[in-house]
Every structure is written in C-alpha cells, then in structure tokens.
Amino acid sequence: MTSPSGPSRRQVLVAAAAAASAPLIAAAPAQAAGAARPRSWDLTLLGTSDTHGNVYNWDYYRDAEYDDSKQNDIGVAKLATLINQIRRERRGKATLVLDAGDTIQGTPLATYYAKQEPITATGEKHPMARAMNVIDYDAVTLGNHEFNYGLPLLDLWIRQLGFPALAANAVNAKTGKPAFLPYVIKKVSLGFAAPTLRVGILGLTNPGVAIWDKGNVEGKLRFDDMVATAAKWVPIMRARGADLVLISAHGGDSGTSSYGPELPNENPVALIAQQVPGIDAILFGHAHNEVVERFVTNERTGAQVLLSEPSKWGQRLTRMDFTLTRERGRWTITKKAASMLNTNTVVEDPKVLAAVRAQHQKTIAYVNQVVAQATVEMSTVESRYKDTPILDFINHVQAQTVTEALAGTPYADLPVLSQASPFSRTAVFPAGDVKIRDVAGLY
Structure with a gap:
C-alpha cells in the first residue's frame, strides 16, 4: 500500500500523509530524578x-x-x-x-x-x-x-x-x-x-x-x-x-x-x-x-x-x-x-x-433586517405546555409551504398536517418590527 499524497476527497485514501506532515515544535526532555532513570x-x-x-x-x-x-x-x-x-x-x-x-x-x-x-x-x-x-x-x-x-x-x-x-x-x-x-x-x-x-x-x-x-x-x-x-x-x-x-x-x-x-x-x-x-x-x-x-x-x-x-x-x-x-x-x-x-x-x-470581522459584521447586518410586523408580542415561554400563537405561526408556514409544493402533483388533494416543537424556550417576536434574527432564534 502506498501513502496518499494529500487529503483530496475523491481519491482512494488508504494511508496517512506522514511524509507530508510538518514536524511539530521541539519538546525538551524533563529532568530525571537520578542518573539510572530513563529520560x-x-x-x-x-x-x-x-x-x-x-x-x-x-x-x-x-x-x-x-x-x-x-x-x-x-x-x-x-x-x-x-x-x-x-x-x-x-x-x-x-x-x-x-x-x-x-x-x-x-x-x-x-x-x-x-x-x-x-x-x-x-x-x-x-x-x-x-x-x-x-x-x-x-x-x-x-x-x-x-x-x-x-x-x-x-x-x-x-x-x-x-x-x-x-x-x-x-x-x-x-x-x-x-x-x-x-x-x-x-x-x-x-x-x-x-x-x-x-x-x-x-x-x-x-x-x-x-x-x-x-x-x-x-x-x-x-x-x-x-x-x-x-x-x-x-x-x-x-x-x-x-x-x-x-x-x-x-x-x-x-x-x-x-x-x-x-x-x-x-x-x-x-x-x-x-x-x-x-x-x-x-x-x-x-x-x-x-x-x-x-x-x-x-x-x-x-x-x-x-x-x-x-x-x-x-x-x-x-x-x-x-x-x-x-x-x-x-x-x-x-x-x-x-x-x-x-x-x-x-x-x-x-x-x-x-480574520473574521468583515464576515461577522455582514452577518449582523443581515440578521437585523426587518421581515415582518407583529401586532402583539409572541413568546415561546409557555409553548411546552399550552397552545401559543408563535408555534401556530410555525405550523402555518410549514403547512402552507408543503401545500404549495404539492400543487399540480397527484398528492395535491391530500390534507396537510403540521407538527412543531418549541426548539427555543426563550424566543420572542416583539410587537412591531420582526427581524430575521427573531425568526432564526425561534427555529
């Protein structure tokens, strides 16, 4: 068997690239307690x-x-x-x-x-x-x-x-x-x-x-x-x-x-x-x-x-x-x-x-874009044990998306059911502007 030349995904890789690895920084030997002890x-x-x-x-x-x-x-x-x-x-x-x-x-x-x-x-x-x-x-x-x-x-x-x-x-x-x-x-x-x-x-x-x-x-x-x-x-x-x-x-x-x-x-x-x-x-x-x-x-x-x-x-x-x-x-x-x-x-x-500052700042600008308006505040705090509007929102979007995807197919007339879980127990849609980060934080 021969060693692979590098970590290309599509090659047959059956051995380590030991010869191509750069040596690590040197380690100093510890002080031995006595002359008879091995280093x-x-x-x-x-x-x-x-x-x-x-x-x-x-x-x-x-x-x-x-x-x-x-x-x-x-x-x-x-x-x-x-x-x-x-x-x-x-x-x-x-x-x-x-x-x-x-x-x-x-x-x-x-x-x-x-x-x-x-x-x-x-x-x-x-x-x-x-x-x-x-x-x-x-x-x-x-x-x-x-x-x-x-x-x-x-x-x-x-x-x-x-x-x-x-x-x-x-x-x-x-x-x-x-x-x-x-x-x-x-x-x-x-x-x-x-x-x-x-x-x-x-x-x-x-x-x-x-x-x-x-x-x-x-x-x-x-x-x-x-x-x-x-x-x-x-x-x-x-x-x-x-x-x-x-x-x-x-x-x-x-x-x-x-x-x-x-x-x-x-x-x-x-x-x-x-x-x-x-x-x-x-x-x-x-x-x-x-x-x-x-x-x-x-x-x-x-x-x-x-x-x-x-x-x-x-x-x-x-x-x-x-x-x-x-x-x-x-x-x-x-x-x-x-x-x-x-x-x-x-x-x-x-x-x-x-090294990552520009990408970090671009992401912050993106997630702070306003994408919707909420007439009241909606929270997931009680979603584990009672019906809440914020989880109803997830179910509505899921069901609507699947229904639209089935249009024109043999399954178009089937009823669409949706299940949602409160992945976050702290997510909130504030009253007023709802931003991408609010939606992302919900699910």
Missing part, C-alpha cells in the same frame, strides 16, 4: 469540538454578547487565546491541537456563508476556515453537521483548511474506498539528534449522517461502524510506525443511539476504547457534554484509554498531557491525564477576530 519527555494534546460556527463571543439572535445562566463564553476566538497561552507556557515543547467536528453549522454566521452567500458561488473563504487556520490546528474530524449543506460546499471548505480533515468511516458508496483522509501520522520532533515521536491521529465521523443528511449523501457515501473502522485502521497505523495513537471521534460515549438498529451505533466511543487495542486516548464530541477525564479499560490488553469531551460552542478546551520514556528503541507512556479549561477566563484572540 522522559512530554506531549500535550489540546482538543476542541462542536464549535458550531461560533467565532465571536456573540449571540446573533439577541444581537448582543453571548451570556447564559452559568456565565459561559463561546467562540473559536476564546479558544485561540487559551491555546496560545498553553503554547507559550510550554516554551517549545510538543503540542498538538485537534478538533472533533461539527464546525460549519450552527450560527447565522455559518448559515450565511452556506445559504445567503455560499462559498461555492463566491469562492470566499469560509469563516470557520479563516478562524481555524489562524489557530493552526493539526487536524479536524468531520462531524455529522459538516454534511448539512451538501458535498460541494464541504469539499471546498476542506480545501480551504491549512490542515487535514479526517473521516475514516465515510466511504465512497460505489468503490468502498475511503472518501476522506482516514488518518495522519505526525512526526513530533523532540530536539536535535533526539528520537522522533510519531503520533497517529484517526478521525471517525457519525453514522447518523446517512439518515440526517440522506438527501446529500445517499448513493454517494456510506458510513461504516465506528468501532469496526477503528479496529481496521489502528493496526495499520501502528504497522506504519505510529508510536502513539489518538482518535478524534464525532460520537458520544454512552453506547446508545437516537435512531434504531438500521445504522451503526451513534455514540460508541467507550466501546471503541474497550474493544479496540492499541489506542492511547480519544478526543470526542457530538453529545455536547463536558467530560473532563474518563478512563476505559481495554478488554484485550488491560490498557487504560483516556477519554475527554470539551462541551460545545467553544465553551471549553480539553487538555491531555502525556509523559513518555524511550527504552530499547520503543516509546512508552508512563503517565496520562486530562483537564478542562473554561473560555470565560480569557479575552478573545485579536488575530482570530480580525
């Missing part, structure tokens, strides 16, 4: 996930700085400040930065450059590519929401990134070959004349894409079981020289699914750690939970696999720290641990803000 080095992994189009610490629906009951902050600009602080504190020691997916959907900012001025039509760089390129990630995993706007937009976004996008279990439906880069092996430099640490990074996306974005992927992509895919690729990565194996997975750790058995498990991360030998740690996302540090015992080797999930929207940053020694030509992890950093402790990184 040790350390590696830090910083992980983000489920940023969902948040760059600024901004609530586009309220047209104000983001705030919630727990005083969380959000956005890639806040994550960048924490990441840069840790890079400075480590003074040249080896540091990796990964993301576990759901990046290009979730805010009016992301929607604007997918729908109103799609990057596929304008050629403009996506705001999440701009922001993440400033941070200089080492790899990102594709989340299920990366497929929301179709494969052409996803392909272009991947090409705009300055680092690999991974999804080993997304397979070309016709050829059975990987549709995206499955993994990379990063050469981590430990200094002049020091041994090189080779870190394998495997990306796994969520099988639920086959249901949730059926219209975009049916007949084009197949989404294989995440556990079986890890079992396939981890030995290949080890055979190709990976000293340490990390997985960046877009799936929760509960072992359950929101759908039935027709698709592979939606949240299998703990099962991957338990059943697949050779994995050292897993950064994961999808469930929007904060899992600081969890160890799962591999049932075949007894090894402790470290797991961590950094909440959502850029509220948290996972930090994993590994201590390694090298004896008889082999690397051994002697210690690993995870901690969680809160982005409400720092200011936004000015370089990230500057």
Whole structure:
C-alpha cells in the first residue's frame, strides 16, 4: 500500500500523509530524578469540538454578547487565546491541537456563508476556515453537521483548511474506498539528534449522517461502524510506525443511539476504547457534554484509554498531557491525564477576530433586517405546555409551504398536517418590527 499524497476527497485514501506532515515544535526532555532513570519527555494534546460556527463571543439572535445562566463564553476566538497561552507556557515543547467536528453549522454566521452567500458561488473563504487556520490546528474530524449543506460546499471548505480533515468511516458508496483522509501520522520532533515521536491521529465521523443528511449523501457515501473502522485502521497505523495513537471521534460515549438498529451505533466511543487495542486516548464530541477525564479499560490488553469531551460552542478546551520514556528503541507512556479549561477566563484572540470581522459584521447586518410586523408580542415561554400563537405561526408556514409544493402533483388533494416543537424556550417576536434574527432564534 502506498501513502496518499494529500487529503483530496475523491481519491482512494488508504494511508496517512506522514511524509507530508510538518514536524511539530521541539519538546525538551524533563529532568530525571537520578542518573539510572530513563529520560522522559512530554506531549500535550489540546482538543476542541462542536464549535458550531461560533467565532465571536456573540449571540446573533439577541444581537448582543453571548451570556447564559452559568456565565459561559463561546467562540473559536476564546479558544485561540487559551491555546496560545498553553503554547507559550510550554516554551517549545510538543503540542498538538485537534478538533472533533461539527464546525460549519450552527450560527447565522455559518448559515450565511452556506445559504445567503455560499462559498461555492463566491469562492470566499469560509469563516470557520479563516478562524481555524489562524489557530493552526493539526487536524479536524468531520462531524455529522459538516454534511448539512451538501458535498460541494464541504469539499471546498476542506480545501480551504491549512490542515487535514479526517473521516475514516465515510466511504465512497460505489468503490468502498475511503472518501476522506482516514488518518495522519505526525512526526513530533523532540530536539536535535533526539528520537522522533510519531503520533497517529484517526478521525471517525457519525453514522447518523446517512439518515440526517440522506438527501446529500445517499448513493454517494456510506458510513461504516465506528468501532469496526477503528479496529481496521489502528493496526495499520501502528504497522506504519505510529508510536502513539489518538482518535478524534464525532460520537458520544454512552453506547446508545437516537435512531434504531438500521445504522451503526451513534455514540460508541467507550466501546471503541474497550474493544479496540492499541489506542492511547480519544478526543470526542457530538453529545455536547463536558467530560473532563474518563478512563476505559481495554478488554484485550488491560490498557487504560483516556477519554475527554470539551462541551460545545467553544465553551471549553480539553487538555491531555502525556509523559513518555524511550527504552530499547520503543516509546512508552508512563503517565496520562486530562483537564478542562473554561473560555470565560480569557479575552478573545485579536488575530482570530480580525480574520473574521468583515464576515461577522455582514452577518449582523443581515440578521437585523426587518421581515415582518407583529401586532402583539409572541413568546415561546409557555409553548411546552399550552397552545401559543408563535408555534401556530410555525405550523402555518410549514403547512402552507408543503401545500404549495404539492400543487399540480397527484398528492395535491391530500390534507396537510403540521407538527412543531418549541426548539427555543426563550424566543420572542416583539410587537412591531420582526427581524430575521427573531425568526432564526425561534427555529
């Protein structure tokens, strides 16, 4: 087998682009307690996930700085400040930065450059590519929401990134070959004349894409079981020289699914750690939970696999720290641990803000356009348990849209029923001007 030359989506990608990976910054050896003890080095992994189009610490629906009951902050600009602080504190020691997916959907900012001025039509760089390129990630995993706007937009976004996008279990439906880069092996430099640490990074996306974005992927992509895919690729990565194996997975750790058995498990991360030998740690996302540090015992080797999930929207940053020694030509992890950093402790990184400022301001102008008038204020506060006009509005629009679409078809005379849920419990149409942001905040 030969290594792929780059992360082109339509090529057959069966190996990591190790030779093309740039070496990371050097890590200094830790001081040994005694002459007889082997030298040790350390590696830090910083992980983000489920940023969902948040760059600024901004609530586009309220047209104000983001705030919630727990005083969380959000956005890639806040994550960048924490990441840069840790890079400075480590003074040249080896540091990796990964993301576990759901990046290009979730805010009016992301929607604007997918729908109103799609990057596929304008050629403009996506705001999440701009922001993440400033941070200089080492790899990102594709989340299920990366497929929301179709494969052409996803392909272009991947090409705009300055680092690999991974999804080993997304397979070309016709050829059975990987549709995206499955993994990379990063050469981590430990200094002049020091041994090189080779870190394998495997990306796994969520099988639920086959249901949730059926219209975009049916007949084009197949989404294989995440556990079986890890079992396939981890030995290949080890055979190709990976000293340490990390997985960046877009799936929760509960072992359950929101759908039935027709698709592979939606949240299998703990099962991957338990059943697949050779994995050292897993950064994961999808469930929007904060899992600081969890160890799962591999049932075949007894090894402790470290797991961590950094909440959502850029509220948290996972930090994993590994201590390694090298004896008889082999690397051994002697210690690993995870901690969680809160982005409400720092200011936004000015370089990230500057990179996205024009797009942020254009989005704010767009969502503040007036699109309707309301004679009275309408709120979703009571919509969970009583009939409210604001949800009646959703049902009316849905039923009207479907009725118009059925006109002139064999189904035109069928009755149209509509169901709506109060996705937001705080949305309000004010009396008077109703803006795009009010409508977007409702649904």
